[in-house]
Amino acid sequence: MKNMLGIVIGYSHLLLDDMAADDPRRPDVDEIRKAGEAAVALLEARDAPPEST
Amino acid sequence: MAHKLRILHLDDDSRGTELTIAALRDAGYDCEFVRIDTAQLTAANEALAESERRLYEILDHIPAAIFLKDLNGRYLFANRRCHSVIGRQRSEVIGKTDEELLPPRIAQAHLANDRQALESGGSLEFEEFGAESGLEQRIFHSTRFPLRDSLDKPYAVCGISTDITERKRAEQAMSIARREAERANRAKSEFVSRMSHDLRTPLNAVIGFAQLLDMDNLTPDQRESVTQILDAGRHLLDFMNEVLDISKIESGNLSLSPEPVALPEIVEQVVKLMHPLGATRQVDVQALPITSRQRYVRADRLRLNQILLNLMSNAVKYNRAGGRVIVSCEDRDGGRVWINVTDTGAGIRPEKLALLFTPFERLGAEQTGIEGSGLGLALSRGLAEAMGGQLGVTSEIDRGSTFWIELAGVPAEKDITSAKESPAAGGPAADSIRGTILYIEDNVSNVRLVERLLRQRRPGITLLHASNGTIGIAMALEHKPNLIFLDLHLPDTPGDEVMRCLWEDARTRDIPVAILTADATVGQSGRLIATGAKAYLTKPLDVARMLALIDERLTA
Numbered sequence: 001m002k003n004m005l006g007i008v009i010g011y012s013h014l015l016l017d018d019m020a021a022d023d024p025r026r027p028d029v030d031e032i033r034k035a036g037e038a039a040v041a042l043l044e045a046r047d048a049p050p051e052s053t
Numbered sequence: 054m055a056h057k058l059r060i061l062h063l064d065d066d067s068r069g070t071e072l073t074i075a076a077l078r079d080a081g082y083d084c085e086f087v088r089i090d091t092a093q094l095t096a097a098n099e100a101l102a103e104s105e106r107r108l109y110e111i112l113d114h115i116p117a118a119i120f121l122k123d124l125n126g127r128y129l130f131a132n133r134r135c136h137s138v139i140g141r142q143r144s145e146v147i148g149k150t151d152e153e154l155l156p157p158r159i160a161q162a163h164l165a166n167d168r169q170a171l172e173s174g175g176s177l178e179f180e181e182f183g184a185e186s187g188l189e190q191r192i193f194h195s196t197r198f199p200l201r202d203s204l205d206k207p208y209a210v211c212g213i214s215t216d217i218t219e220r221k222r223a224e225q226a227m228s229i230a231r232r233e234a235e236r237a238n239r240a241k242s243e244f245v246s247r248m249s250h251d252l253r254t255p256l257n258a259v260i261g262f263a264q265l266l267d268m269d270n271l272t273p274d275q276r277e278s279v280t281q282i283l284d285a286g287r288h289l290l291d292f293m294n295e296v297l298d299i300s301k302i303e304s305g306n307l308s309l310s311p312e313p314v315a316l317p318e319i320v321e322q323v324v325k326l327m328h329p330l331g332a333t334r335q336v337d338v339q340a341l342p343i344t345s346r347q348r349y350v351r352a353d354r355l356r357l358n359q360i361l362l363n364l365m366s367n368a369v370k371y372n373r374a375g376g377r378v379i380v381s382c383e384d385r386d387g388g389r390v391w392i393n394v395t396d397t398g399a400g401i402r403p404e405k406l407a408l409l410f411t412p413f414e415r416l417g418a419e420q421t422g423i424e425g426s427g428l429g430l431a432l433s434r435g436l437a438e439a440m441g442g443q444l445g446v447t448s449e450i451d452r453g454s455t456f457w458i459e460l461a462g463v464p465a466e467k468d469i470t471s472a473k474e475s476p477a478a479g480g481p482a483a484d485s486i487r488g489t490i491l492y493i494e495d496n497v498s499n500v501r502l503v504e505r506l507l508r509q510r511r512p513g514i515t516l517l518h519a520s521n522g523t524i525g526i527a528m529a530l531e532h533k534p535n536l537i538f539l540d541l542h543l544p545d546t547p548g549d550e551v552m553r554c555l556w557e558d559a560r561t562r563d564i565p566v567a568i569l570t571a572d573a574t575v576g577q578s579g580r581l582i583a584t585g586a587k588a589y590l591t592k593p594l595d596v597a598r599m600l601a602l603i604d605e606r607l608t609a
């Protein structure tokens with residue numbers, strides 16, 4: 001799962017590098033990057049040892 | 054007439070005493086001679102004693118408590134186990150009642166059971182408490198029955214009691230363990246679905262925005278990046294759905310809609326879908342003409358499709374270049390039908406066949422670079438069984454494998470026309486579509502997606518946004534939009550409640566509502582459509598479908 005998310009985050013960085021600063025599509029790509037990172041954070045929270053109940 | 058007895062002869066020798074008795078009658082010696090050979094008597098007595106000793110010896114070794122009580126409840130006999138349970142010597146037990154020997158509560162219960170057994174006349178079974186001295190309370194299973202004399206009158210009650218305390222404890226432990234396991238299972242399912250639910254939101258954003266970008270003009274490099282993102286997002290979604298499905302099957306929460314499904318159509322559909330994949334691997338995919346008598350099976354159409362796609366994509370992936378995949382149907386006993394998917398791959402070793410359907414088990418395919426989650430077969434089998442069918446495999450090394458789905462055949466019905474979606478014939482110019490759409494949704498990211506989509510693709514449309522149901526209803530009344538997109542998972546009111554309000558108010562009844570739901574179960578959507586929804590869209594958003602829906606509704 002994290003592999004796939006890594007792909008998503010990685011390619012969105014690539015896209016951002018490839019787009020001009022004023023490219024109207026930047027916000028869209030940024031949404032993708034943020035979503036990918038949010039998903040990774042969710043998975044990592046799950047894998048972390050649970051707090052004491 | 055009284056008889057006097059007179060001993061006439063008494064002869065004592067090594068064999069015993071021989072006694073001759075005469076019975077005298079009044080008038081003289083009119084007698085009868087009776088000879089009693091006491092040796093025989095003694096021998097008989099000894100044999101009897103021997104027999105009793107043997108019997109008692111055996112009884113004393115029986116691990117059950119065995120006793121005899123007379124009609125007053127006094128012990129006539131108690132074997133070793135019995136008096137040991139009571140906690141006294143045998144001599145202290147014989148002749149006493151339970152009230153004198155046992156704690157009052159237990160004695161009462163025994164008394165009642167004895168009485169019941171005597172009254173019923175047959176053999177009765179009880180569960181009762183015993184108190185083995187020094188130990189905690191034990192539970193016994195007791196069989197009691199009356200003993201009858203030669204005149205068939207009951208003269209005693211016999212009881213045979215076995216200590217079942219351990220068995221009871223084991224039963225209790227097992228039921229506790231079972232409840233625990235069920236609870237753990239439920240917790241696991243809840244965890245899985247919560248995790249999937251939480252992951253859906255970012256996944257929807259990834260797929261949604263990637264679709265948007267995909268529709269734009271991109272450089273070759275950019276397009277490759279976008280394609281990669283889209284593929285990864287879709288794979289993730291598929292995987293999540295598989296995990297969720299398996300979890301639902303395991304917890305028994307999977308909802309299915311069985312109906313008669315026409316075999317020729319579904320097979321043809323799936324084969325067509327597989328052609329592109331087959332082409333990339335140089336595998337020929339084809340269906341044999343359906344020669345089975347049964348032409349319909351009872352199945353959930355969507356899920357059967359899913360199973361067939363899974364089997365066929367496996368058949369193509371685990372095949373050889375220049376190989377073939379063949380789909381066929383055959384009749385089986387009891388009105389059942391097999392759908393066979395046969396490949397010309399390397400076959401599967403017998404020892405690995407058993408592991409095939411284990412979740413996440415890829416049997417070494419991880420090393421081969423063939424992609425897969427390891428869940429497909431586990432899910433397919435779970436789905437087949439949930440539909441009342443089976444999934445199995447036969448395989449021959451170096452020749453290939455055949456995976457078969459068994460389902461119940463359905464007698465042929467009059468032509469069941471499946472509602473096929475007709476492709477939208479040349480839509481109106483995107484720019485000319487005007488109107489107002491109200492989007493009731495609490496998730497900001499989703500709103501932004503639709504906003505961007507409309508701004509790019511349908512600039513003539515004004516998008517209004519309400520972040521909860523209450524505001525949504527108010528805005529619908531105020532602005533009278535041409536179309537409402539309604540998310541079902543709102544913070545304040547459930548989506549179907551909002552729908553009801555819109556429907557019941559004459560001022561908003563005519564506004565078409567399309568519901569957006571992450572829950573793709575047909576049943577729920579069908580219900581909502583019956584209560585006024587005009588269409589449903591599932592998340593992640595299929596951008597093309599949404600646009601088609603907008604075009605359809607706003608150009609009416």
